[in-house]
Amino acid sequence: MIIIDAPYASAPLLDYMEESQHPVLANDFSRSLADARSLNLVDDAEAARRLEAGERVYTNSENALAWIKEHVDNPGLTEAIELFKDKALMREKLAALNPDLFYATVSREELDAVTVDDLPLPVVLKPSVGFCSMGVYIIEEPDDWADAVADIARREEGWHSRYPESVVGGDTYIIEGFIGGVEYALDCYYDEAGAPHILNILRHDFAGPEDTSDRLYLTDETIVSEMGPRFMNWLAAVNEVVGACNIPIHVELRVDGDVIAPIEFNPLRFAGLGGTDVAYFGVGLRTYAAFLENEPVDLAALYGAHPGQVFSMSLLNPAPEADLAQPFNSDGLLERFSHVLSYHSFDPETVGFYGFLFLQTDKEGAGAAEREWLLNSDLMEFVG
Numbered sequence: 001m002i003i004i005d006a007p008y009a010s011a012p013l014l015d016y017m018e019e020s021q022h023p024v025l026a027n028d029f030s031r032s033l034a035d036a037r038s039l040n041l042v043d044d045a046e047a048a049r050r051l052e053a054g055e056r057v058y059t060n061s062e063n064a065l066a067w068i069k070e071h072v073d074n075p076g077l078t079e080a081i082e083l084f085k086d087k088a089l090m091r092e093k094l095a096a097l098n099p100d101l102f103y104a105t106v107s108r109e110e111l112d113a114v115t116v117d118d119l120p121l122p123v124v125l126k127p128s129v130g131f132c133s134m135g136v137y138i139i140e141e142p143d144d145w146a147d148a149v150a151d152i153a154r155r156e157e158g159w160h161s162r163y164p165e166s167v168v169g170g171d172t173y174i175i176e177g178f179i180g181g182v183e184y185a186l187d188c189y190y191d192e193a194g195a196p197h198i199l200n201i202l203r204h205d206f207a208g209p210e211d212t213s214d215r216l217y218l219t220d221e222t223i224v225s226e227m228g229p230r231f232m233n234w235l236a237a238v239n240e241v242v243g244a245c246n247i248p249i250h251v252e253l254r255v256d257g258d259v260i261a262p263i264e265f266n267p268l269r270f271a272g273l274g275g276t277d278v279a280y281f282g283v284g285l286r287t288y289a290a291f292l293e294n295e296p297v298d299l300a301a302l303y304g305a306h307p308g309q310v311f312s313m314s315l316l317n318p319a320p321e322a323d324l325a326q327p328f329n330s331d332g333l334l335e336r337f338s339h340v341l342s343y344h345s346f347d348p349e350t351v352g353f354y355g356f357l358f359l360q361t362d363k364e365g366a367g368a369a370e371r372e373w374l375l376n377s378d379l380m381e382f383v384g
Contacts, residue, residue, distance in 0.1 A: 001056065001058075002288075004029055004030050005029045005063040008346065009033075016288065017039055056292055057077075065267070065268065068268075101261055103177065116139070121141070125139055126174055126176075128171075184252070186202075186249075186251040187287050201299070216314050218312035231260075250265075275313050282306070282341065283306065310363050311359070314356070314357040316356070318352075328382055330382070338361070
Protein backbone atom coordinates (compact mmCIF):
# COMPACT_ATOMS: atom_id res chain seq x y z
CA MET A 1 0.00 0.00 0.00
CA ILE A 2 1.28 3.48 -0.91
CA ILE A 3 0.09 6.89 0.24
CA ILE A 4 1.38 9.93 -1.63
CA ASP A 5 0.65 13.49 -0.70
CA ALA A 6 1.81 17.07 -1.12
CA PRO A 7 4.10 18.77 -1.68
CA TYR A 8 5.97 16.47 -4.07
CA ALA A 9 6.23 12.91 -5.37
CA SER A 10 9.39 12.08 -7.34
CA ALA A 11 9.34 10.75 -10.89
CA PRO A 12 11.10 7.45 -9.95
CA LEU A 13 8.48 6.81 -7.27
CA LEU A 14 5.62 7.58 -9.66
CA ASP A 15 7.18 5.37 -12.33
CA TYR A 16 7.38 2.53 -9.82
CA MET A 17 3.77 3.04 -8.76
CA GLU A 18 2.63 2.78 -12.37
CA GLU A 19 4.78 -0.26 -13.13
CA SER A 20 3.93 -2.20 -9.98
CA GLN A 21 0.27 -1.15 -9.72
CA HIS A 22 0.52 -1.24 -5.95
CA PRO A 23 -2.68 0.17 -4.45
CA VAL A 24 -2.50 3.91 -3.85
CA LEU A 25 -4.81 5.88 -1.57
CA ALA A 26 -7.12 8.10 -3.59
CA ASN A 27 -6.69 11.57 -2.11
CA ASP A 28 -6.58 15.05 -3.60
CA PHE A 29 -2.89 14.75 -4.47
CA SER A 30 -3.03 11.32 -6.13
CA ARG A 31 -6.22 12.22 -8.03
CA SER A 32 -4.47 15.33 -9.38
CA LEU A 33 -2.06 12.98 -11.17
CA ALA A 34 -4.80 10.92 -12.84
CA ASP A 35 -4.44 12.59 -16.25
CA ALA A 36 -0.66 12.00 -16.38
CA ARG A 37 -0.26 8.73 -14.48
CA SER A 38 -2.05 5.37 -14.48
CA LEU A 39 -2.28 4.63 -10.78
CA ASN A 40 -4.19 1.91 -8.95
CA LEU A 41 -6.25 4.22 -6.75
CA VAL A 42 -8.29 2.80 -3.86
CA ASP A 43 -10.73 4.62 -1.61
CA ASP A 44 -10.42 5.31 2.11
CA ALA A 45 -12.28 2.16 3.15
CA GLU A 46 -10.13 -0.16 1.01
CA ALA A 47 -6.90 1.50 2.10
CA ALA A 48 -7.88 1.27 5.76
CA ARG A 49 -8.87 -2.39 5.34
CA ARG A 50 -5.48 -3.21 3.88
CA LEU A 51 -3.56 -1.47 6.63
CA GLU A 52 -5.71 -2.99 9.35
CA ALA A 53 -4.90 -6.40 7.84
CA GLY A 54 -1.20 -5.68 8.27
CA GLU A 55 -0.21 -4.81 4.70
CA ARG A 56 3.04 -2.88 4.40
CA VAL A 57 2.63 0.84 3.75
CA TYR A 58 5.03 3.43 2.39
CA THR A 59 4.46 7.18 2.18
CA ASN A 60 6.35 9.93 0.41
CA SER A 61 5.07 12.65 2.71
CA GLU A 62 4.51 12.96 6.42
CA ASN A 63 1.21 14.62 5.59
CA ALA A 64 -0.08 11.04 5.30
CA LEU A 65 0.42 10.36 9.00
CA ALA A 66 -2.68 12.33 9.96
CA TRP A 67 -4.84 10.30 7.55
CA ILE A 68 -3.64 7.01 9.02
CA LYS A 69 -4.24 8.19 12.56
CA GLU A 70 -7.80 9.23 11.68
CA HIS A 71 -8.82 6.24 9.52
CA VAL A 72 -6.88 3.11 10.50
CA ASP A 73 -7.57 0.84 13.47
CA ASN A 74 -4.21 -0.89 13.74
CA PRO A 75 -2.61 -0.12 17.12
CA GLY A 76 0.67 -1.77 16.18
CA LEU A 77 1.03 0.66 13.28
CA THR A 78 -0.44 3.84 14.77
CA GLU A 79 1.36 3.49 18.10
CA ALA A 80 4.68 2.94 16.32
CA ILE A 81 4.08 6.06 14.22
CA GLU A 82 3.32 8.17 17.27
CA LEU A 83 6.34 6.85 19.15
CA PHE A 84 8.85 7.34 16.33
CA LYS A 85 7.53 10.81 15.47
CA ASP A 86 7.72 12.09 19.04
CA LYS A 87 11.38 12.97 19.70
CA ALA A 88 10.82 13.49 23.42
CA LEU A 89 9.12 10.15 23.90
CA MET A 90 11.84 8.36 21.92
CA ARG A 91 14.49 9.97 24.15
CA GLU A 92 12.73 8.49 27.16
CA LYS A 93 12.46 5.06 25.55
CA LEU A 94 16.11 4.97 24.50
CA ALA A 95 17.59 6.71 27.54
CA ALA A 96 19.42 3.53 28.58
CA LEU A 97 21.33 3.51 25.27
CA ASN A 98 22.67 7.04 25.94
CA PRO A 99 22.53 7.53 29.71
CA ASP A 100 24.84 10.56 29.67
CA LEU A 101 22.92 12.54 27.03
CA PHE A 102 21.10 15.55 28.49
CA TYR A 103 17.57 16.23 27.31
CA ALA A 104 14.54 18.13 28.53
CA THR A 105 11.22 19.25 27.09
CA VAL A 106 9.63 22.67 27.24
CA SER A 107 6.41 24.11 25.87
CA ARG A 108 6.44 26.79 23.18
CA GLU A 109 5.09 29.32 25.69
CA GLU A 110 7.91 28.55 28.13
CA LEU A 111 10.79 29.16 25.71
CA ASP A 112 11.22 32.80 26.74
CA ALA A 113 11.38 31.85 30.43
CA VAL A 114 14.12 29.22 30.15
CA THR A 115 17.17 29.97 32.30
CA VAL A 116 19.93 29.42 29.78
CA ASP A 117 22.65 29.49 32.45
CA ASP A 118 21.20 26.25 33.84
CA LEU A 119 21.70 24.40 30.53
CA PRO A 120 24.85 22.35 29.79
CA LEU A 121 25.84 24.34 26.71
CA PRO A 122 26.17 23.59 23.89
CA VAL A 123 22.67 22.21 23.38
CA VAL A 124 20.31 21.74 20.46
CA LEU A 125 16.80 23.24 20.51
CA LYS A 126 14.19 21.76 18.17
CA PRO A 127 10.48 20.96 17.96
CA SER A 128 9.46 17.61 19.38
CA VAL A 129 7.69 16.99 16.06
CA GLY A 130 9.63 18.35 13.08
CA PHE A 131 10.76 18.01 9.47
CA CYS A 132 13.76 19.02 7.33
CA SER A 133 15.68 20.93 10.02
CA MET A 134 12.83 23.40 10.53
CA GLY A 135 13.10 24.97 13.97
CA VAL A 136 16.49 23.41 14.79
CA TYR A 137 19.04 25.63 16.54
CA ILE A 138 22.47 25.03 18.07
CA ILE A 139 22.85 27.02 21.28
CA GLU A 140 26.52 27.60 22.06
CA GLU A 141 26.33 30.85 24.02
CA PRO A 142 23.56 32.29 26.24
CA ASP A 143 22.73 34.98 23.68
CA ASP A 144 22.06 32.27 21.08
CA TRP A 145 18.92 31.26 22.99
CA ALA A 146 17.23 34.64 22.59
CA ASP A 147 18.19 34.71 18.91
CA ALA A 148 16.69 31.25 18.38
CA VAL A 149 13.41 32.09 20.12
CA ALA A 150 13.13 35.30 18.09
CA ASP A 151 13.74 33.37 14.88
CA ILE A 152 11.07 30.82 15.81
CA ALA A 153 8.61 33.68 16.30
CA ARG A 154 9.45 35.03 12.84
CA ARG A 155 9.27 31.72 11.01
CA GLU A 156 6.71 29.48 12.74
CA GLU A 157 3.70 30.88 10.92
CA GLY A 158 5.34 29.97 7.59
CA TRP A 159 6.25 26.46 8.78
CA HIS A 160 2.71 25.74 9.89
CA SER A 161 1.19 27.17 6.72
CA ARG A 162 3.21 24.67 4.64
CA TYR A 163 2.90 21.53 6.78
CA PRO A 164 0.23 20.08 9.11
CA GLU A 165 0.69 19.74 12.86
CA SER A 166 1.49 16.03 12.50
CA VAL A 167 4.58 17.00 10.48
CA VAL A 168 5.78 20.20 12.16
CA GLY A 169 4.46 20.58 15.69
CA GLY A 170 4.73 23.84 17.56
CA ASP A 171 3.51 23.03 21.06
CA THR A 172 6.54 21.25 22.51
CA TYR A 173 10.27 21.74 22.04
CA ILE A 174 13.10 19.47 23.08
CA ILE A 175 16.46 20.60 24.44
CA GLU A 176 19.24 18.04 24.17
CA GLY A 177 22.96 17.93 24.68
CA PHE A 178 24.95 18.63 21.55
CA ILE A 179 26.70 15.53 20.23
CA GLY A 180 29.83 16.18 18.20
CA GLY A 181 31.23 13.81 15.64
CA VAL A 182 29.63 12.94 12.32
CA GLU A 183 25.94 12.99 11.40
CA TYR A 184 24.35 10.27 9.28
CA ALA A 185 20.93 9.53 7.84
CA LEU A 186 19.61 6.01 7.29
CA ASP A 187 16.76 4.76 5.16
CA CYS A 188 15.84 1.47 6.78
CA TYR A 189 12.98 -0.76 7.84
CA TYR A 190 12.06 -3.40 10.36
CA ASP A 191 10.61 -6.60 8.88
CA GLU A 192 7.90 -8.91 10.24
CA ALA A 193 10.30 -10.29 12.84
CA GLY A 194 11.57 -6.84 13.84
CA ALA A 195 14.94 -7.35 12.15
CA PRO A 196 16.53 -4.21 10.63
CA HIS A 197 17.36 -3.72 6.93
CA ILE A 198 19.35 -0.71 5.67
CA LEU A 199 18.74 0.75 2.19
CA ASN A 200 20.64 4.07 2.38
CA ILE A 201 23.56 5.25 4.50
CA LEU A 202 24.13 8.96 3.97
CA ARG A 203 26.71 11.13 5.67
CA HIS A 204 25.35 14.58 6.43
CA ASP A 205 28.04 17.22 5.92
CA PHE A 206 27.83 20.77 7.25
CA ALA A 207 29.48 24.05 6.32
CA GLY A 208 30.29 24.80 9.98
CA PRO A 209 29.13 24.34 13.57
CA GLU A 210 26.15 26.69 13.16
CA ASP A 211 24.89 25.05 9.97
CA THR A 212 21.71 22.96 10.49
CA SER A 213 20.67 22.77 6.83
CA ASP A 214 20.11 19.72 4.64
CA ARG A 215 22.44 21.07 1.97
CA LEU A 216 24.65 18.00 1.49
CA TYR A 217 24.18 14.28 2.11
CA LEU A 218 26.53 11.82 0.45
CA THR A 219 27.35 8.15 0.26
CA ASP A 220 29.97 5.89 -1.31
CA GLU A 221 31.47 2.42 -0.97
CA THR A 222 33.59 3.41 2.04
CA ILE A 223 30.71 4.87 4.03
CA VAL A 224 28.52 1.85 3.33
CA SER A 225 31.13 -0.80 4.08
CA GLU A 226 32.53 0.87 7.20
CA MET A 227 29.32 2.05 8.84
CA GLY A 228 26.78 -0.54 7.67
CA PRO A 229 27.55 -3.31 10.21
CA ARG A 230 27.73 -0.86 13.10
CA PHE A 231 24.40 0.75 12.24
CA MET A 232 22.75 -2.65 11.83
CA ASN A 233 23.75 -3.57 15.38
CA TRP A 234 22.51 -0.23 16.70
CA LEU A 235 19.16 -0.51 14.93
CA ALA A 236 18.72 -3.98 16.39
CA ALA A 237 19.42 -2.60 19.88
CA VAL A 238 16.86 0.17 19.32
CA ASN A 239 14.19 -2.33 18.35
CA GLU A 240 14.80 -4.44 21.42
CA VAL A 241 13.28 -1.45 23.23
CA VAL A 242 10.73 -0.29 20.66
CA GLY A 243 9.51 -3.60 19.21
CA ALA A 244 8.43 -2.26 15.79
CA CYS A 245 7.59 -4.51 12.84
CA ASN A 246 6.90 -3.96 9.15
CA ILE A 247 7.66 -0.26 9.15
CA PRO A 248 9.99 1.95 7.07
CA ILE A 249 11.92 4.69 8.90
CA HIS A 250 14.23 7.54 8.02
CA VAL A 251 16.66 7.84 10.93
CA GLU A 252 19.05 10.70 11.62
CA LEU A 253 21.85 10.16 14.14
CA ARG A 254 25.32 11.26 15.21
CA VAL A 255 28.42 9.17 15.77
CA ASP A 256 31.11 10.39 18.14
CA GLY A 257 33.70 7.72 18.88
CA ASP A 258 31.91 4.79 20.48
CA VAL A 259 28.68 6.76 20.94
CA ILE A 260 25.72 6.60 18.56
CA ALA A 261 23.05 9.14 19.53
CA PRO A 262 19.72 9.44 17.70
CA ILE A 263 18.51 12.78 16.41
CA GLU A 264 15.12 11.70 15.10
CA PHE A 265 13.12 8.81 13.67
CA ASN A 266 10.71 9.58 10.80
CA PRO A 267 8.18 6.77 10.32
CA LEU A 268 6.61 5.39 7.13
CA ARG A 269 8.99 7.17 4.78
CA PHE A 270 12.59 7.38 3.67
CA ALA A 271 14.59 10.56 2.95
CA GLY A 272 11.99 13.26 2.33
CA LEU A 273 10.98 15.17 -0.79
CA GLY A 274 12.35 12.33 -2.94
CA GLY A 275 15.79 12.38 -1.30
CA THR A 276 15.81 8.60 -0.98
CA ASP A 277 16.14 8.46 -4.79
CA VAL A 278 19.86 9.12 -4.41
CA ALA A 279 20.12 5.32 -4.28
CA TYR A 280 18.13 4.97 -7.51
CA PHE A 281 20.05 7.62 -9.43
CA GLY A 282 23.35 6.33 -8.09
CA VAL A 283 23.15 2.52 -8.08
CA GLY A 284 19.69 1.70 -9.42
CA LEU A 285 18.11 0.82 -6.06
CA ARG A 286 14.48 1.74 -5.52
CA THR A 287 14.39 1.76 -1.74
CA TYR A 288 10.59 1.77 -1.51
CA ALA A 289 10.37 -1.24 -3.83
CA ALA A 290 12.84 -3.15 -1.67
CA PHE A 291 10.67 -2.47 1.37
CA LEU A 292 7.26 -3.09 -0.17
CA GLU A 293 8.36 -6.25 -1.97
CA ASN A 294 10.69 -7.50 0.78
CA GLU A 295 13.61 -7.70 -1.62
CA PRO A 296 17.05 -8.62 -0.21
CA VAL A 297 19.61 -5.87 -0.85
CA ASP A 298 23.41 -6.17 -0.75
CA LEU A 299 24.16 -2.50 -0.25
CA ALA A 300 27.93 -3.01 0.01
CA ALA A 301 28.01 -4.81 -3.34
CA LEU A 302 25.95 -2.11 -5.07
CA TYR A 303 28.30 0.68 -4.01
CA GLY A 304 31.40 -1.48 -4.31
CA ALA A 305 30.70 -1.60 -8.04
CA HIS A 306 31.41 2.16 -8.20
CA PRO A 307 34.83 2.62 -6.58
CA GLY A 308 36.00 6.20 -6.13
CA GLN A 309 32.55 7.65 -6.85
CA VAL A 310 30.48 9.72 -4.44
CA PHE A 311 26.71 10.04 -4.80
CA SER A 312 25.09 13.02 -3.13
CA MET A 313 21.80 14.76 -2.68
CA SER A 314 21.27 18.41 -1.83
CA LEU A 315 18.14 20.14 -0.60
CA LEU A 316 18.74 23.68 -1.81
CA ASN A 317 17.83 25.94 1.08
CA PRO A 318 17.57 29.71 0.51
CA ALA A 319 19.75 32.20 2.33
CA PRO A 320 17.92 33.86 5.25
CA GLU A 321 17.83 37.19 3.37
CA ALA A 322 16.57 35.68 0.09
CA ASP A 323 13.27 36.88 -1.36
CA LEU A 324 11.45 33.63 -2.18
CA ALA A 325 9.28 35.43 -4.73
CA GLN A 326 12.34 36.12 -6.88
CA PRO A 327 13.14 33.61 -9.70
CA PHE A 328 15.90 31.07 -9.16
CA ASN A 329 18.36 30.40 -12.01
CA SER A 330 18.62 26.62 -11.75
CA ASP A 331 20.29 26.33 -15.17
CA GLY A 332 23.13 28.52 -13.96
CA LEU A 333 23.48 26.37 -10.86
CA LEU A 334 23.62 23.10 -12.79
CA GLU A 335 26.41 24.42 -14.99
CA ARG A 336 28.64 24.39 -11.91
CA PHE A 337 28.75 20.58 -11.82
CA SER A 338 30.36 17.93 -14.00
CA HIS A 339 27.81 15.13 -13.53
CA VAL A 340 24.25 16.01 -12.53
CA LEU A 341 22.22 12.86 -11.96
CA SER A 342 18.89 14.66 -11.57
CA TYR A 343 17.38 17.97 -10.55
CA HIS A 344 13.85 18.87 -9.53
CA SER A 345 12.78 22.44 -8.89
CA PHE A 346 10.31 23.44 -6.17
CA ASP A 347 8.17 26.51 -5.67
CA PRO A 348 10.18 28.06 -2.82
CA GLU A 349 7.21 30.07 -1.55
CA THR A 350 5.24 26.83 -1.12
CA VAL A 351 7.91 24.30 -0.13
CA GLY A 352 10.55 26.57 1.38
CA PHE A 353 13.39 25.26 -0.84
CA TYR A 354 14.57 25.91 -4.39
CA GLY A 355 14.89 22.27 -5.39
CA PHE A 356 16.54 18.90 -4.97
CA LEU A 357 19.88 18.22 -6.66
CA PHE A 358 21.51 14.79 -7.13
CA LEU A 359 25.17 14.56 -8.13
CA GLN A 360 27.85 12.02 -8.94
CA THR A 361 31.37 13.27 -8.23
CA ASP A 362 34.86 11.86 -7.97
CA LYS A 363 35.86 11.27 -4.39
CA GLU A 364 38.95 13.48 -4.70
CA GLY A 365 40.11 16.41 -6.84
CA ALA A 366 37.55 18.37 -8.82
CA GLY A 367 34.67 16.32 -7.43
CA ALA A 368 35.59 17.19 -3.86
CA ALA A 369 35.84 20.86 -4.85
CA GLU A 370 32.35 20.79 -6.37
CA ARG A 371 30.88 19.37 -3.17
CA GLU A 372 32.73 21.91 -1.04
CA TRP A 373 31.39 24.80 -3.13
CA LEU A 374 27.83 23.47 -2.92
CA LEU A 375 28.10 23.04 0.83
CA ASN A 376 29.21 26.63 1.39
CA SER A 377 27.38 28.66 -1.27
CA ASP A 378 24.46 30.86 -0.17
CA LEU A 379 23.11 30.53 -3.77
CA MET A 380 22.32 34.25 -3.88
CA GLU A 381 24.16 34.60 -7.21
CA PHE A 382 21.30 32.57 -8.79
CA VAL A 383 18.44 34.62 -7.29
CA GLY A 384 16.72 37.38 -9.20
